[in-house]
Amino acid sequence: MIDTERYAQIRQCKNRGLSMRQTATLLHMSRHTVKKYWDGSHTPDEKRAYPETVPSAHKETVMAALEKYFEETQALSSGKQQVTARSAWFALRDTYPVGESTIRRYVRELKAKKPQGFIPLSFEPGEVMQVDWCEVKISIQGQIYKAPLFCAVLPYSYAIFAMIMPDMKMPRFIEGHLEAFRAFHGTTERVFYDNLRTAVFAGTGPNAVKQKHFRMFEAHYAFEAVFMNAEAGWEKGAVENLCGLIRTVACTPIPQGNNLREIQDTITQRCLDYIRFHKIRDRKGPIAPMFETEKLHLNPLPVKPFESYAESQAVVHSDLTFRYNAIKYSVPSDYIGKTITVRASSYRVEAWYKGTCIARHTQPFQKGEHQYLPEHYLDLLEKRSRALNNAAPLKFGVLPPELERFRKDNRARDKYEQLANVLLLGRHVDADLLLKAVDYANKSASPTLQTVKFYLELHHNKITTDQVCDHVAVDPPHMQAYDALLVNEEDENEIGDDHE
Numbered sequence: 001m002i003d004t005e006r007y008a009q010i011r012q013c014k015n016r017g018l019s020m021r022q023t024a025t026l027l028h029m030s031r032h033t034v035k036k037y038w039d040g041s042h043t044p045d046e047k048r049a050y051p052e053t054v055p056s057a058h059k060e061t062v063m064a065a066l067e068k069y070f071e072e073t074q075a076l077s078s079g080k081q082q083v084t085a086r087s088a089w090f091a092l093r094d095t096y097p098v099g100e101s102t103i104r105r106y107v108r109e110l111k112a113k114k115p116q117g118f119i120p121l122s123f124e125p126g127e128v129m130q131v132d133w134c135e136v137k138i139s140i141q142g143q144i145y146k147a148p149l150f151c152a153v154l155p156y157s158y159a160i161f162a163m164i165m166p167d168m169k170m171p172r173f174i175e176g177h178l179e180a181f182r183a184f185h186g187t188t189e190r191v192f193y194d195n196l197r198t199a200v201f202a203g204t205g206p207n208a209v210k211q212k213h214f215r216m217f218e219a220h221y222a223f224e225a226v227f228m229n230a231e232a233g234w235e236k237g238a239v240e241n242l243c244g245l246i247r248t249v250a251c252t253p254i255p256q257g258n259n260l261r262e263i264q265d266t267i268t269q270r271c272l273d274y275i276r277f278h279k280i281r282d283r284k285g286p287i288a289p290m291f292e293t294e295k296l297h298l299n300p301l302p303v304k305p306f307e308s309y310a311e312s313q314a315v316v317h318s319d320l321t322f323r324y325n326a327i328k329y330s331v332p333s334d335y336i337g338k339t340i341t342v343r344a345s346s347y348r349v350e351a352w353y354k355g356t357c358i359a360r361h362t363q364p365f366q367k368g369e370h371q372y373l374p375e376h377y378l379d380l381l382e383k384r385s386r387a388l389n390n391a392a393p394l395k396f397g398v399l400p401p402e403l404e405r406f407r408k409d410n411r412a413r414d415k416y417e418q419l420a421n422v423l424l425l426g427r428h429v430d431a432d433l434l435l436k437a438v439d440y441a442n443k444s445a446s447p448t449l450q451t452v453k454f455y456l457e458l459h460h461n462k463i464t465t466d467q468v469c470d471h472v473a474v475d476p477p478h479m480q481a482y483d484a485l486l487v488n489e490e491d492e493n494e495i496g497d498d499h500e
Helices: 004-015 020-027 031-037 056-076 085-092 100-113 170-184 212-220 242-250 260-277 287-295 374-383 385-390 392-396 401-409 415-425 431-442 449-460 480-499
Strands: 128-140 143-154 159-164 190-193 200-202 224-227 310-315 321-324 327-330 339-344 348-353 356-362
Touching: 004 020, 004 031, 020 031, 056 085, 056 100, 085 100, 128 170, 128 242, 128 260, 143 170, 143 242, 159 170, 159 242, 159 260, 159 287, 170 212, 212 224, 242 260, 260 287, 310 321, 321 339, 327 356, 374 385, 374 392, 374 415, 385 392, 385 415, 392 415, 401 415, 401 431, 415 431, 415 449, 431 449
Parallel strands: 128 190, 190 224
Antiparallel strands: 128 143, 143 159, 310 339, 321 327, 339 348, 348 356
């Protein structure tokens, strides 16, 4: 095979009267190549016509066998285990002397003969909700991560809902449903799924066997879960690309925050803005009024919400922590050595003991971000004061924003001891008042324990911060006197000039 440039040179040499031998020598190529393109009977871009590997009389027989094979195996294939031209060749090569490339060509012809069409579907208000998972990028404290996103839409009104999740396990799947039902103010008669494995124990489409926990959830909210066949997205008939839509609406630009809860607040607001202001082309009205209509047709939520948290047991260690998903969470010192119940949702981890919640924590997205609450360690720190300046709960513990800034801006060598003493003030002072005093102290160049105590004392004596500020009254100067001096000086200059 030669390119167009070389082909042009061969043809030009012939027109100039050169022989094939001379042309081959001049262009440094084989005489056979020159001969092939010499008189223009061949061009470089033509494709070689390969003969049929199967006699044409047998082609219809092979095509019929292929059709039968695909019909028989389609129901037994799913996901990544789909039947292909290669698997068809494996099945037919012992019966028919055909090559794999021939089978691939026949399969393409079969698909061309029978293109898959679909019927546009229409749904009534409150009839269906469509659900899917997708993966999006988020920014937590300036770092970019990938996280799963639960997506839902009402096909009648096109109202959407999205929820960022730490994983795609069953508790998160159910929690996404619960939040979507709350956002939509009711449940639909059916929920469509694109063959999601989260809720399916085995099988696909109408043959799907639902997980036991998911069946209980389905019964409690009185909807019918409908699973689509593999690679049959047209069966949903709602949004052609739900994930693509929600990525654009809710996650562009990349949502930012210090944790998943803050990122979810951004995503929720973007979904609400989409519902309020958007109109789908070729639909009879904007989303907002159609959504209001659809709300009237949704089924009411059950009186008792379904529990969506993941529950497990853990032992409290001597460092006042239990482990959940490779992260340490602290509890009060009274529970050392006891077995507690851990309840984890998408954004929160709770520790329970004998029916009482003993600690609540925000669940971090990254492993290794241990969650110490400094107030859990105050009793121990009072007894072991030498550990104050090196205590990890004081250095890295989770604090309200005001105390976090106090820890950051305090420049004293004993700042962790001061932080502990500020926390101890909370035993005798209202929490809101203490945080307000810390906030006032933070406005100084370097907040200290003494500054916090100063503002608390002001409050105790009912003195406002305005009363202790130094307000120096400065009377404005009277510039008229200076104007008079300037006028007199000008008059004297004029007199002097006349004198001269």
